[in-house]
Amino acid sequence: MDTIAAHAWVRPKRELGWLARLFDWKPFLIVICLLPAVGLLMVFLTYPLGLGIFLAFTDTTIGRRGVWVGLENFQYLIEDKLWWNAVFYSVFYTGIATVAKFGLGLWLALLLNNHLPFKSILRAIILLPWIVPTVLSAIAFWWIYDPQFSIISYLFTDVLGWRTTNIDFINTPWSARWSLIAANVWRGIPFVAISLLAGLQTISPSLYEAGMLDGTTPWQRFCYITFPMLLPILAIVMTFSIIFTFTDFQLVYAITRGGPINSTHLLATLAFQRGIPGGQLGEGAAIAVSMIPFLVFATLFSYFALARRKWQQGEGDD
């Protein structure tokens, strides 16, 4: 590096070619640097988002460009019991799974925040469910939920003797709904736990010392120190979790494909079923667009949580 610097010092800048000078001109450089990222995102993200909203108001099918039909697709959806069922299950799935993921994830994070042997190995093991492709672990769950050869049924009937019949996991609507939520929680816990652990480690120990001097119980320390200090990071992680649970596709598609009798369709799987194999692109797009209000709500939630964080810590805008 020294030689380059010395080299450039000896030879003044004017010997640079016009191309080099163009690339050193800041406005041009900014445009060039932003072009690949912004270009790709514009073409394959912003434009499809607009196109999706447009398609929702047309009757496009595969291989035929549709015509503008106004709100017809949405009117049809409102009368469609399957759509209402998907809305119900999406909200139910997101609600229950989020509560369970955050409850158990917070508990796991608190456990991991202790002094433990093999801490880094433990963390690596715990992240595994998050790393492995969702579809592949979903197939493992499908096998675990098998009506005849489920290992959980075996455990409860033959080993523990608590039941006499096999547990029915995915063949009746309600048990299938709960089974899918369990698989989702299993997959989501690691991310929540590891993120919250990072949050826990930023809390200054002196706060706990002060609390102990004041004679607080562990529960009080959790309620008045840990939880409020964790709230900002909790809000961000929760927003992400809610968005990606609400729009989940892989788990349901891999384990039940929306069955039995369409009871476990999420909005995303219903949109896929109508749009791609069914060929009704317009209707599929309308179902996908109907997810947007929920997502906007979740994002606003994140925004206000962030604003609150800055106020709490007395930071200016950075």
Place this chain on the structure above:
Amino acid sequence: MTDARLATTHGEDENLPAQQQGKAAAAEMMAWDSKSRRMVVLYLPLACFVLILLFPFYWMTITAFKPNAELYDYKTYNPFLIGSPTLDHIKHLLFGTAYPKWLMTTMTVSVCSTFLSLFSSTLAAYAIQRLRFTGSQYVGLAIYLAYLVPPSILFIPLATMVYWLGLFDSPMALILVYPTFLIPFCTWLLIGYFKSIPYELEECALIDGATRLQILREITLPLAVPGLISAGIFSFTLSWNEFIYALAFIQSSENKTVPVAILTELVTGDVYQWGALMAGSLLGSLPVALFYSLFVDYYVSSLTGAVKE
């Protein structure tokens, strides 16, 4: 359902006796009590968590190596163990199906889209963080917001676009589309990383007459290698795991990626070949798990770092 509930009830059961013990404990019992309390409150729940989180992988592995005779006979064989391990399922997978081809496609798509998104997000992060300009933070925020747009909303319009562009059923479509969810995350991660490199180093180079691109190549990038590695790991695992686009855009068997192919090609008829399915899932998970275990420290630090941002 069971794992969540099991874990909760366990915790409540264990906490109760510990408290009662605490009240009854005499002074000389304190040391023992705190040790056993730690056992019950800390190690036991932790062991349950690890057991439940790892069990599906254990089950996947053990199924992949079990002969069919043991697979469906829980009466004579203990299902938790293997009597006589076999490589039949893996052999069938590698030589009886197009699995190697799917693996190659997935690898190509993941590597290409990772490089594409690393290239564009490095430049973008450099422009936003180092070539500060009016509104640069809004560009950063906009790129970040792009991460909040889930693929489930985009796949239908993207499928029509891919069709118009003539890329339907080609891995090229996936290479071009995957950066939409990789770039926002990588850019955000690298902005954070560039922030940690002292600006003075660049000013020195500017005074010495280096051009901006020289600075990026000779000073910033070498210092940002750990950040680039973690962004690369993220991108690779995310594109390896991607499902919905690959399912929607790819039709022909030989162009499918591993997750899609296992679900659509190996599941045939009413009788599922669980041995082969589990072997496929295991082989499909291994590259990511290996790759991840090599760089686990980068991964954890960038995951937590990105969340803190």
